[in-house]
Amino acid sequence: MRVNRRNIGMFAVMALLITAVGVFQSWSVALAILNLCLISAIMSLGVNIQWGYAGLLNVGVMGFAALGGLAGVLVSMPPVTAAWQAGGSEVIVAVFILAITLIAGVYFYHRFRRNPLRRILVTSVIGIVGFLAFRSFLDPAVGAIEAVDAAKTGYLGGMGLPILLSWIVGGIFAAGAAWIIGKIALGLRSDYLAIATLGISEIVIAILKNEDWLTRGVKNVNGLPRPVPYEIELQQSELFRSIAADWGMSLIGLSSIVVKLCYAGLFTVVLLMVLWFSEKALRSPWGRMMRAIRDNETAAEAMGKNVTGRHLQVFVLGSAVIGLAGAMLTTLDGQFTPASYQPLRFTFLIWVMVIVGGSGNNWGAILGGFVIWFFWIEAEPLGLWLMDVITSGMDSNSWLRMHLLKSAAHMRLMTMGVILLLVLRFSPKGLIPER
């Protein structure tokens, strides 16, 4: 990459801002922001692969991220043996039936290509019979599983494997979902993909919230295993105590900073890997082909490129990166909370990051992830302070002042909207334009 002073300067300013938070607020807060900045950067890299490389609109980032989170639970939590005994085999049969139904449905759908009436009839009969069979196995099993110590478990648990593995599995989950959606909606108008992804993300969240046997639903899964040491372990080790004493820091404060630094290290490694692959792909013949398709589909098609096939490929790849980031987020949180997935935070905020950073440029997407997440977090205290200043002249008990202070938190939504619109209009190439 050619050295570009302006870009390096912008990253330096970003680093300075986070350092400033560390100095003025606390290092723990600064590192927490940094960790989420890193995850946001990976998510926006994923969206950038879809939008920047190929011009595909994915408005279902939330769903893919949540699938990654689900992988975190399914891979790392220990299996609940009692629940498996109560209904495990029925669930496996039910899932098997569902898979067979889907395969048979797709097979017959393609088989009767010539005969539309028979096609619809056969496919829908298979779908309905399969669905009823699926429910007849699943429903009793669900009751039995959820009855197993409902306050603590009430779900099947996971595989009890290291949580780092879930990052890969999360990517695979999201890629699978993206493949299905892409098969349906790609090749049609570009808005249809947007609406289809919006739909699938709502459905994924609905499933995660309501299928308690799988995810404990809104009861959340807490205490996911960690890839890094626990604070309490650090505090007990002799070496750590002596270091804390040498540096004159409190044991608790230092241990939390060390844990966050460990996460930051892991995330940075992943970010650099994803970035390296993305840059390689973008500079390869494949990347040039993608951009050619994006800029003129008809011309690319005339050159013999399979536009829909390439779109499917890039859509699946981008979603896999989002799923990876979703799994990382759940790992960082140490818990899986389906109710926390909000479209504004998980879909539209990521879009702001990509547009502001510079669509089509991987470095831009990363910078956008950092900048927007930083302001998303810092806008709240900033907005509150601003409101305090504006309303300082008013009577301290007036309802308007109370209302304004209470509503200051919603200011950041408006700010994000305005930022997106301003960048789109006055600097559509973003902070770091595509080369």
Add this chain to the structure above:
Amino acid sequence: MEGFLNALVLLSNFLVIPGLAYGCQLALGALGVTLIYGILRFSNFAHGETMAFGTMVTILATWWLKSSGVTLGPLPIALLALPAGIFAAIILCLTTDKLVYRFYREKKSNPVIFLIASLGVMFFYNGLIRFVIGPSDQIFTDGERFILTVKEFRESTGLVEGLAIRTTQGITVVTAVIIVAALFWFLNRTRTGKSMRAYSDNEDLALLSGINPDRVVLIAWALTAIVATVAGTLYGLDKSFKPFTYLQLLLPIFASAIVGGLGNPVGAIAGGFIIAFSEVSITFAYKKLLTYLVPESWAPEGLVQLLSTDYKFAVSFAILVLVLLIKPTGIFSGKSL
């Protein structure tokens, strides 16, 4: 025979009437999406928030009217406040168009850029609404709660099952019919309406014959603001007003518009009812209905519910997928590609 009548009443009470009301709300919402699509040629993701904004102003006006002692007898005051909401929504849409969309129209940008701009607009509206009225639930219906109560129905017919029609359901259907009739009269009979349809059919030809594009766009936004506010207010009256449910309504609304054929007003209405009735009938628990129809010994044990109501979005999504697979232009062949 009585069992059959009971079944019929049960069906109308829990399936037909709610489906009809919900269908009207969706149809009005989808009309707004389809109008913008027909004239400006992009999917407006801010539509749900436009509905929420109009509803919010209506609620504020309702509170104000209530505090100054106005009543409307058995009808909710919100109907009186509706013009205020519509007016505010029109102002909002026109301002947004002037500040945001006009620039891209003049540049003849790709529809995708419009779509992303509408995401930004959605973000802004969303914050605006939460800033003014807060994110919590608001119930603003008043007046008579029922047109027909279960008790009255039972007493007059002597059946075990009761039938209730809520005032909001009645108002929804009546208002929707009036609005849709007026809209179609406007589009098919008036000169301006005809010029809008011409513009939507073939922009270049319309421009050649001297139709002023700015005026067409202006009226399209105004009409959209009207149907959006009415749809939002009716939905809010029927259920309750909560800013984030309007964001979730976006999916069934888009599904309705696409199922009927994007850009086609008749299609939007048909699509609204298709989505609403599928949603209600697939998430309906048929157990009680079957107990009326089949002998006692056959009565089912479970709820006989195909999908729990938590998955009602899955229904609109499934229908959307079917339409995309079978006929991407929608039933009434709207615009595609």
